Amino acid sequence: MNDLPPFNGLPPEVQEKISAYNAARFQQLNSLVIASAEGAWQYLLAVSGGGAAAVVAFIGAVPALQKKAWPFLVLAVFAVALLLVGLGRAIVLTNMQRALKNWDVSTRAYYAGEITWKALIERDDEVADRWEFAAWVAGWLSFFLFVAGLISLAWCFFKYGVP
Numbered sequence: 001m002n003d004l005p006p007f008n009g010l011p012p013e014v015q016e017k018i019s020a021y022n023a024a025r026f027q028q029l030n031s032l033v034i035a036s037a038e039g040a041w042q043y044l045l046a047v048s049g050g051g052a053a054a055v056v057a058f059i060g061a062v063p064a065l066q067k068k069a070w071p072f073l074v075l076a077v078f079a080v081a082l083l084l085v086g087l088g089r090a091i092v093l094t095n096m097q098r099a100l101k102n103w104d105v106s107t108r109a110y111y112a113g114e115i116t117w118k119a120l121i122e123r124d125d126e127v128a129d130r131w132e133f134a135a136w137v138a139g140w141l142s143f144f145l146f147v148a149g150l151i152s153l154a155w156c157f158f159k160y161g162v163p
Contacts, residue, residue, distance in 0.1 A: 003117055004117035008113050018117070022103075026107075029096060029103055033096040033100060036089060043085055043089065047085070047146055048078055048142065048146055052075060052082055055071060070156045070160060073152070074149055077148055078145075078146070078149045080145055081146045085138075095130055102124065106119075106120045106124065
């Protein structure tokens with residue numbers, strides 16, 4: 001990628017294009033923050049929260065299960081899955097917020113002639129990749145725990161039955 005001269009040294013038409021790119025990038029990052037927050041609630045409530053709520057309701061409806069350990073172990077699996085979903089989504093949200101702030105600070109520095117266009121893009125790329133693996137691990141581990149909770153629940157029903 002070729003670098004550009006400082007912003008204040010560019011012709012007005014190039015400044016307009018860079019400003020438009022900045023506005024589009026800012027909107028993109030802001031939309032990602034909003035989508036991540038909405039997705040976190042939807043996913044938390046629909047998947048792991050639903051599994052935990054179903055187990056709690058079943059334990060409450062069948063008093064004999066309250067004396068057994070396995071329903072509470074299955075509930076714990078769903079609860080950990082729920083926590084991991086929240087953690088993973090929080091990591092994603094925090095990373096998007098960090099990227100948005102970094103983009104804002106970096107474009108101001110570029111406009112002031114403190115950094116080059118190439119440096120601005122490199123800063124953006126560095127921030128965009130932080131914590132990506134942690135969110136990936138938390139998300140997949142949560143999913144596998146959810147599946148493990150379902151399988152454990154089915155196995156326990158088959159093995160121990162319902163009183």
